[in-house]
Every structure is written in C-alpha cells, then in structure tokens.
Amino acid sequence: MKNYKALSKFQKLEFIQDSGVTGFHDRHAMAVYLKALWLNDIDYIQLFESFGERPHKMLMNKRAFERQKLFGFEKFELDENGWLVKPELLEKERISFKVKNENHCSNSVTIGKGLNGKWTFDFSYSTGNCGTHCTASIWGKIVDTKEEAIINGLIGLIEGHKQQRERLFQKDTCGNYKESYSKEIVRLAQNELDIRTGKKPVQLSFF
Secondary structure, three states: OOOHHHOOOHHHHHHHHHHOOOOOHHHHHHHHHHHHHHHOHHHHHHHHHHOOOOHHHHHHHHHHHHHHOOOOOOOEEEEOOOOOOOOOEEEEEEEEEEEOOOOOOOEEEEEOOOOOOOEEEEEEEEEEOOOOOOOOOOOOOEEEEEEHHHHHHHHHHHHHHHHHHHHHOOOOOOOOOOHHHHHHHHHHHHHHHHHHHHHOOOOOOOO
C-alpha cells in the first residue's frame, strides 16, 4: 500500500473503517480526526498525521505525547520504527522489601519525577509464585510530592498482598500464596508506611 498520508479523504476513511483502529481509549481522538477528514480541516489533519505514518501509530503516539506533557516533557521525537521516544522520569528511586536470605527482590515501590515537578509511582509485589512487576512511568497516577508518591506506592503494595490473600489463601496449591512470606513483606512495608505517616505500628486485620 502507498503512503497513507497521500491517500484521498475517502481512501483514508475507508482504510480506517477496514483496519478497525478505534480502541476504547482512542474513540474520541479518532472521532475528532474523522470529523476533520470529512470537513477537510487541513490544520488538524496535518497535526494528527504528524504523530506517525499510519492511524494506529498516530493514535498511540498522540496519546503518549499528551500524557508525557502532564509531566512537563514537551519533546516530540519518533524512533526508527515510527514510535514516540518516551521520556525517562527524573530522580527515579526504588524502595525494596526482602525477607531474610531472599536473593531477588520481588516487592518494591518505584517513584519518579517529571520536568514540571510532578511525581508518580508504581509498585511490584509477589506473594510467592504470583504477583506483578511494574515501574514508575508517565502512565502512573500524578501526585504533587515525593512523599505522596512513596506513601501511595506503599499502600498499593500492601493492598496487592491483601487482594492476593483473599483470592488465593484457601485454594492455592502451587505456592502462589505463601502466607509467612507475604505476611513478612507486608509487615516491612507497613512499618515503612507508619514511619512516613507518623502512625504507630498497627496489627493488620486481614491476617
């Protein structure tokens, strides 16, 4: 197929309809672009099509660019494959929690800061052979301070263990939920949370 941007208005409309590039997060953006195509809004068409060589990449890159701007990153650059080069957060930090003799850390909170001073966070947790691995990025929740980011990350890690316990405790046969291990990780994370919020250590009710 020849260059998408060289297609006529009706060819572009047909291509979009046939390729089905209207995902849940992109329906509004695509609707605005389709309207611009229909009305021959040249300025908006050129703006939208500057985000890639095909509608799918245009949508994904535009969404990522708008997200990174919330952290003050204004640079727009596409890599050799036509994808937006995503910025690296500043002052990234990882707070890890390990039990005694554990070699690999599977429970942690990561934070990072944007150019505009906004912070974000994410967390990774494991209750044995089950969990999730994430790191702070432009897609995370935006908070105003570093301390808010750490506290929210700690709460998320603790809640992750709580949810895994509720889901697996009575029916796990594969080591996905190891109670003593999970309980110790939560104790460590809760202690860190209590220190940062000025609270006294409390007994978690879900154990």
